[in-house]
Amino acid sequence: MSTAEWARLSSDAFNVALFSYIAAMVVSFAYLAFRRDRLHTVATVIGVVGLVANGLSILARGIAAGRTPWGNMYEYSSLLTFLIVLGYLWIVEARGKVRTVGGFVYAMAVLTMAMAVSFFYVGPTALMPALNSYWRQIHVTSMIVASSLLGVGCLFTIVYLLKLASERRGVAKLQGQIPPPIMGAAIDTSDPSVPPDYAAGADEPVGSADVGPRRIGLPPSATLDGLAYTFIRFGFPVWTFGVICGAIWAQQTWGRYWGWDPKETWSFITWVIFAGYLHARATSGWKGTRAAIVALIGFVSLLITYYAVNLWIAGLHSYST
Amino acid sequence: MSTPDGSRSTFRRSVAVVWRTLRSMRTAIILLLMLAAASAVGSLLPQLPNSPERVAAYQVDHVVWGTFFSTAGFFDVFGSWWFGLITGLLFVSLVACLLPRSRALWRAARARPIQARELEAFPSFAERRVTAAPDAAIAGAMKVLRRKRYRVELDPGRAAAAAEKGFLREIGSLAFHWAFLVLLVAVIVGKGTGYVGRATIVEGQGWVDARLNYDGDLRTGRFFSGGFSGTGITLVDFEDAYRDTGIPMDFHSHLQLFNPDGSYGRDADVRINHPAVFNGIRIFQYGFGWAAMMQVHEGDRVLFDGPVVLGQDTPAGENPLAQPWVGVIKLPSLRPQQAVVLELFPDAEAYFRSLQTGVPQPMTQANAPFIRYQVWKGRLLDASQSGLDTRFMHATTSGVLGRDWTVDLDRGCAISGPDGAALTSVAGVACPDAGGPAALTMSFPELRQYSRLQISRDATIPYVLAAAILIVLGLLPALYVSRRKVWVRARPDGTGSIVQVGGFALQRKDRFDEEFAGLVDAVVAAAGTPATEPAAAVSP
Numbered sequence: 001m002s003t004a005e006w007a008r009l010s011s012d013a014f015n016v017a018l019f020s021y022i023a024a025m026v027v028s029f030a031y032l033a034f035r036r037d038r039l040h041t042v043a044t045v046i047g048v049v050g051l052v053a054n055g056l057s058i059l060a061r062g063i064a065a066g067r068t069p070w071g072n073m074y075e076y077s078s079l080l081t082f083l084i085v086l087g088y089l090w091i092v093e094a095r096g097k098v099r100t101v102g103g104f105v106y107a108m109a110v111l112t113m114a115m116a117v118s119f120f121y122v123g124p125t126a127l128m129p130a131l132n133s134y135w136r137q138i139h140v141t142s143m144i145v146a147s148s149l150l151g152v153g154c155l156f157t158i159v160y161l162l163k164l165a166s167e168r169r170g171v172a173k174l175q176g177q178i179p180p181p182i183m184g185a186a187i188d189t190s191d192p193s194v195p196p197d198y199a200a201g202a203d204e205p206v207g208s209a210d211v212g213p214r215r216i217g218l219p220p221s222a223t224l225d226g227l228a229y230t231f232i233r234f235g236f237p238v239w240t241f242g243v244i245c246g247a248i249w250a251q252q253t254w255g256r257y258w259g260w261d262p263k264e265t266w267s268f269i270t271w272v273i274f275a276g277y278l279h280a281r282a283t284s285g286w287k288g289t290r291a292a293i294v295a296l297i298g299f300v301s302l303l304i305t306y307y308a309v310n311l312w313i314a315g316l317h318s319y320s321t
Numbered sequence: 322m323s324t325p326d327g328s329r330s331t332f333r334r335s336v337a338v339v340w341r342t343l344r345s346m347r348t349a350i351i352l353l354l355m356l357a358a359a360s361a362v363g364s365l366l367p368q369l370p371n372s373p374e375r376v377a378a379y380q381v382d383h384v385v386w387g388t389f390f391s392t393a394g395f396f397d398v399f400g401s402w403w404f405g406l407i408t409g410l411l412f413v414s415l416v417a418c419l420l421p422r423s424r425a426l427w428r429a430a431r432a433r434p435i436q437a438r439e440l441e442a443f444p445s446f447a448e449r450r451v452t453a454a455p456d457a458a459i460a461g462a463m464k465v466l467r468r469k470r471y472r473v474e475l476d477p478g479r480a481a482a483a484a485e486k487g488f489l490r491e492i493g494s495l496a497f498h499w500a501f502l503v504l505l506v507a508v509i510v511g512k513g514t515g516y517v518g519r520a521t522i523v524e525g526q527g528w529v530d531a532r533l534n535y536d537g538d539l540r541t542g543r544f545f546s547g548g549f550s551g552t553g554i555t556l557v558d559f560e561d562a563y564r565d566t567g568i569p570m571d572f573h574s575h576l577q578l579f580n581p582d583g584s585y586g587r588d589a590d591v592r593i594n595h596p597a598v599f600n601g602i603r604i605f606q607y608g609f610g611w612a613a614m615m616q617v618h619e620g621d622r623v624l625f626d627g628p629v630v631l632g633q634d635t636p637a638g639e640n641p642l643a644q645p646w647v648g649v650i651k652l653p654s655l656r657p658q659q660a661v662v663l664e665l666f667p668d669a670e671a672y673f674r675s676l677q678t679g680v681p682q683p684m685t686q687a688n689a690p691f692i693r694y695q696v697w698k699g700r701l702l703d704a705s706q707s708g709l710d711t712r713f714m715h716a717t718t719s720g721v722l723g724r725d726w727t728v729d730l731d732r733g734c735a736i737s738g739p740d741g742a743a744l745t746s747v748a749g750v751a752c753p754d755a756g757g758p759a760a761l762t763m764s765f766p767e768l769r770q771y772s773r774l775q776i777s778r779d780a781t782i783p784y785v786l787a788a789a790i791l792i793v794l795g796l797l798p799a800l801y802v803s804r805r806k807v808w809v810r811a812r813p814d815g816t817g818s819i820v821q822v823g824g825f826a827l828q829r830k831d832r833f834d835e836e837f838a839g840l841v842d843a844v845v846a847a848a849g850t851p852a853t854e855p856a857a858a859v860s861p
Contacts, residue, residue: 135594226831237796244789252594255605255775256517257785258508260371260399265364269357276353278800283346294350301357 006064013057014078018113020050021085025106032100032218040099047089047106054082070140077116081109083148087231092152096227098219104155115307135249142242143267147306149235150274153228154299157292160224164289167221225288229281232295236274243267266305273298343410344417352411359407363398366390370397370540412505419498426491433474434483437808440823444830445837447822452849455480455811455818461847462809462820469840471807480818481810490828493798500791507788511781513542516549518776522556523612523628524769527579529553530602530776550778552586552600553579559609559770563685572606574772591774601778608773611646611667613692616764617730624652630771631665632707643671643681645693649709650763651701658701660709661730661763664693669723690768691749695719696730721749727764736762803828805836809844820848 001009027043058078062069069075088105092098218224246267247257258264277294280286286294342348367375376396380387394401440446451458459480463473471484518539522528530552532539541547558575571592578586578599589597589604596605610631617625631646646665652658666672668684669691675682699714718733726738726749734752807824822841826833 233800237793237800240796241793244793247789248786249594251782252596253605255596255603255607255777256779257782260360260363260368262364265360269360269364272353272357272360276350276357279346279350279353283350286347286350294354297354297357301361 001063003064003066006060010057010060010064013053013060014113014117017050017054017057017081018110018117020046020053021081021106021109021113024050025103025110028103028106032103040102043102043106044089044093047085047102050109051082051085051089054078054085058082068137070137070144074116076140076144077112079144080148080151081112081116083145084112084152085109087148087152091230092227098223098227100218101156101159101224104159105152108151108155135245135252139242139245139249142238142245146235146239146242147302149231149238150270150298150302153231153235154295154302156224156228156231157295157299159218160221160228161289161292161296163218163224164221164292166218225292228292228295232274232277232298236271236278239267239271239274243271263305266301266308270298270301270305273301340417343414344421346418349411349414349418352407352414355407356411359398359404362395363404366395366398368397368399370400408505412502415498415502419495419502422491423495423499426488426495429491430488434472434485434806436474436476436481436483437823440808440810440821443808443823444825445823445833447837447841449820449822449841449845449850450814450817451811451820451845452817455813458811458818458820458844458848459809462811462822462844465840465843465847466807466809469843471805476810479810480812481808484807484809485805486807487802487804487827489798490802490804493795493802496795497792497799498795500788500795504785504788504792507781507784510544511779511785513544514546515777515779516541516545519607520554520774520776521630521771522554522774523630523771524556524559526628527553527555535776536773550600550602551581552602553581553583554604554774555579556772557588559772561609561685561770563683572609572772574606574609574774576604601780603777603779605775605777606772607775610771610773611665611687611690612769612771613648613663613665613765614767614769615650615663616766617650617652617661618762618764619655619760624654625650628769628771629663631663640681640683642683642685643675649707651704651709653701653704655761657698659730659761660697660701660714662695662697662709664695665768666691666693667768687768689723691721691723692765693719693721694728694730694763696733722763722765723749724765724768727762730761730763738764801829803833805833807837807840811848817849820844 024043024047027039027046031039031043058069058075061075061078065071070079084105088102092101092105246264250259250264251257273294277291277298280291280294367379369376379396380391390396394403398404437443453461459475459482463475463482463484466473466482466484469486471486472488473482473484475482516539518535520528520530520534521536528534530550532547532549555577556574557577560571560573560575561569562571562573564570573590573592576589576591576597578589578597580586580600586599589599591597591604591606593606596603598604610633612628612630614627615625615629616623629648629650631648633641633644633646635641635644646667648663648665650661650663652660666684667687667690668682669689671682671684671688696717696719697709697711697714698717699711702710702713718730720728720733720735722728722735723738727736728734729736729752732752734750736752804827805824806827807822809820809822811818811820822837822844824833824837824840826836
């Protein structure tokens with residue numbers, strides 16, 4: 001196959017992946033709403049198809065460009081999406097047995113890919129010589145891996161906050177009843193406002209007093225919080241490593257390991273905020289909501305590091321816009 | 322009311338309050354977030370050290386805000402007093418936190434695991450009947466625990482033992498934090514005592530590391546002593562390679578390095594991503610360009626003989642390789658003073674192709690290079706080779722010259738050099754009386770390249786790197802190792818004994834349940850399970 005054909009294949013596979021993720025997102029949200037096992041199976045199958053297409057797109061891109069396919073923002077985004085979906089399917093669905101948050105993950109993947117095509121698309125070309133170093137490979141790979149881990153962690157934080165709010169509403173509602181029922185034990189299953197799968201046990205623990213006709217079937221908040229922590233705790237050292245590799249590369253290329261270039265500054269800001277998050281989790285009075293808010297600030301900072309710096313702030317890292 | 326004693330204790334108490342506040346994690350988190358916010362300001366507003374011209378433009382566009390930001394130090398965040406204050410407080414907070422923790426770790430590491438009384442009260446607890454006698458059962462359990470890398474302590478006199486594991490977590494965490502501290506200090510010392518500058522060296526010429534020899538933008542650290550290394554650098558040869566598309570592929574300076582006393586040091590090849598380190602300074606490939614070797618004569622008198630370093634002023638969005646290279650020769654000794662502005666086209670063929678096709682072609686190689694020149698007469702405002710201020714000058718003659726040509730600057734025509742074809746191709750004009758005497762002549766014997774090198778000294782780089790490595794190495798156990806404590810005791814029961822195991826994990830509690838179950842099984846296996854009786858197990 002010629003270079004042009006590989007490039008064509010890459011962008012076709014990219015589109016297949018994008019539309020698969022959109023479909024998987026819709027079906028996942030449908031599963032969340034209706035709780036039919038078949039919907040979950042369909043969502044997972046579509047998700048895997050998207051993942052394969054995404055991987056194929058990255059591979060073909062690499063062959064077309066004749067180098068590792070993460071040299072510009074479009075390519076990072078494609079790889080980032082791949083890792084987000086892979087991490088979700090593998091760690092959360094297969095190992096963690098949590099099925100209800102897929103829609104949010106696919107939504108994130110779709111947004112990342114859509115941003116990539118709309119703002120960052122460039123054809124597969126060779127790189128500037130400054131970008132040619134094996135430190136680039138290590139730096140960029142770890143930054144993408146870390147971004148996907150931190151991003152997924154923050155996504156779980158958002159879902160955690162939503163779930164926490166709904167749990168609190170549920171508790172408040174139970175407390176308002178006269179006589180107040182003993183939590184979890186006194187739910188009247190004949191009450192039509194209690195959804196049927198609650199009575200059937202489902203995968204809800206008894207303590208999660210989540211009643212009401214529009215209950216969304218998310219895992220309990222403690223599970224979501226734990227998932228968020230797992231991802232961020234994994235992502236943070238990788239981010240640290242990636243920033244250090246970037247500094248080594250900068251030392252080689254620009255003769256200084258740190259120069260407060262916007263991308264450097266923002267990766268530092270993100271690092272500092274997530275360091276704050278890890279400290280907050282270990283501090284009484286900061287656990288739970290406050291730590292989650294720190295993580296959300298970190299998420300905003302991550303998005304700025306990833307997108308805004310390239311789109312709006314000029315610097316040494318604005319190579320692909 | 323306030324006796325000397327009382328005031329001292331008040332003072333002491335307030336110091337204690339400040340110290341306690343600084344030690345608290347809350348303060349550390351808030352300081353971290355403030356550091357993040359300050360850095361964000363630094364990246365959103367233009368910064369003086371990086372882009373002074375954008376700061377100036379901002380101040381012109383936003384007079385009120387510009388003045389406010391300027392007073393508040395927002396245009397030099399990373400050098401401002403309040404950024405220093407935040408970093409300093411974080412520093413103190415870190416030390417205030419780390420000292421007691423390090424001391425506690427030191428003590429805990431030397432202390433033996435402490436015995437416990439009520440094993441039933443621990444989050445994980447199991448009780449099993451075994452065939453071995455109490456002492457033998459405890460000895461077996463200790464062996465099992467040691468094999469699992471627990472630190473084990475026998476309770477003398479009673480059949481009981483205490484064990485703990487996971488000091489690596491605290492060690493890692495402390496290593497991470499101390500390394501972060503070392504990193505900060507090393508960065509401040511390294512940047513503060515070092516310098517960064519750029520040197521332009523033409524092929525075949527030498528350069529010495531001294532303040533005056535740098536291009537305009539030399540940056541020295543706050544604590545820089547003023548001692549430059551005196552290292553000599555000679556550019557033997559510069560090579561650049563391009564892909565077919567005109568995208569740069571490799572830049573490569575072949576250097577000879579000399580010691581400060583002038584003796585030859587060694588050769589070095591410097592290319593992008595491959596700096597050279599010599600005599601405490603680092604030499605990086607930064608840029609390159611063309612240098613025209615020019616001679617200007619007034620009659621027989623040499624007015625100028627040497628390289629003219631040519632630069633580019635590329636409009637945004639244009640390929641710089643397709644643009645001409647510009648430089649100036651200043652002749653201050655003439656009356657009126659004169660200057661010749663040169664515009665070099667290194668590749669005539671590519672240039673004409675771009676004229677024909679309308680598509681700018683990159684001029685990457687020297688291929689029949691030619692220079693357009695423009696003579697200015699009047700008053701020179703500065704003698705430097707960069708830029709020409711023409712406010713007190715007027716343009717006179719202009720013309721073209723190719724390599725090995727000599728032109729008459731007064732009349733703007735070629736005296737010698739070109740054959741007819743070369744002359745017409747670049748639209749040059751031959752002087753009607755070629756070969757005759759001329760007052761002011763300029764010749765272009767040779768085209769060379771120059772290399773722009775970045776020279777820097779930063780003495781603490783190895784420490785920064787070591788600290789960075791320690792940060793990553795410390796982070797992993799700090800986040801993933803958990804501290805666990807386990808106690809075992811046995812009491813006689815018939816021919817065998819009943820073994821109790823209790824314990825807990827301080828972190829990663831969900832994982833401990835599984836580990837604990839395995840531990841209990843191993844302890845029981847080591848002490849022998851009674852064949853007939855079912856094990857009495859209790860576990861919450």
